[in-house]
Amino acid sequence: MKKTFVLAILFILPIVAYLFFASGVNNFGKLPTLTENVNDVSNINGNVSLHDKITILGFLGSDIENKKANTFNLNQKIYKRFYEFNDFQFVMLVPKGNEEKVAELTDELANLADTSKWKFVYAEESQIKDLFLSLKTDLALDENLATPYVFVIDKDKNLRGRDEDEDEGTKYGFNTVSVADLNNKMVDDVKVILAEYRLALKKNDPNRRK
Template sequence: MKNKLVLILLFVLPIAIYLIFSTATHNSLFLPTISKANNDIPNNWKGLNHENISMKDKITVLGFVGNNIIENRGNFFNLNQKIYNKYKGFKDFQMIMVAPIGSEAKAKQIIDELAPITGEMTGWKFVFASPEEIQSFYDSYNLVGKLDANFGTPAVIIVDKELNHRGRKGKNKKGVDEYKESYNTISAADLHNEMTDDIKIILREYRLALKKNKNERKDAFRDNIKENIERNK
């Protein structure tokens, strides 16, 4: 009975994984790179608890929320429900919202409002800087979109562990050229359909890379043992 169960799992699991990732609306099983080796969060920028925050070695949803944090609370709710709640279980996933110095109390209010419906909030982070610093940091990504007069935008981007900006570039499944550098937090549909899909793909990339590295280490360990045995014969 146990053998049959194992065989069933071995047959069903790959199919299930394929079905999950084949729902991607674009053509690639790997999320395209928009720009490489971008700037990390500067060391002098501080979070709500005056801590340093970094994107290095994390899959990050990066946003620039400006001064109108409370007025745009619906955007945070959309992002929380459609994205954060789905991926908060991944220790390498986080969301960083950049806001002007002086808006700390507003950011804390948003965290306090989301916590009762979300629970684990350690991956939800705000970081604060001067308007000039925010503009300079935003411009370094060479995005098509622009910040508004309050140094904010409803758009968020995906940054991978190597600080590469990821998105959609090339032909989709219908053969139509597309370019998507950001995701609109005003639109629950944009987050639910496209951003969810793209984060799913990038998480898959890292899982496959981790599995490959583990297999390579196992092979190297096995070869090393074999070498030692043959040397001692």
């Protein structure tokens, strides 16, 4: 009898522990909010908004030719993996006057994936700077109004990131130059925020899949 009891405990405990930790990830895993109420791009372009969307926000700048590698990294590692999720978009701020360069870039991206979730917003210098400053990060735009970093914005226009990153402390954005940063950190964080919203949707509508 004692042997049976011991064997049962040894068999059941690992299962209980697994269910406990799995439940913890699903119920309590949440990407920290670093900045609330980021400026909405709808103030610049009324056809695009951060509200009610999970957004990857970037600042492409005017030197688009030299930012193609960054964009392709982001497209291959993040966009192609997640773009089919509902309410998910990529928004890139670009200085006015670069429409033709962006058209060329979009054509190249279209050879790699459906580009319907890529949104390019053309803005004045002051508008780009104001939006970037509203993120309240420790990063800066370069002389072309660009940064290699992209940012995760939730449906309430809050900047999400890591407040206890092992390398950076507070991690506001993800470096598109670094495939390792995209693969090892950004993929995980996008999964977390999508899971957070999917869980909320399932609670409200059990029949909704994404």
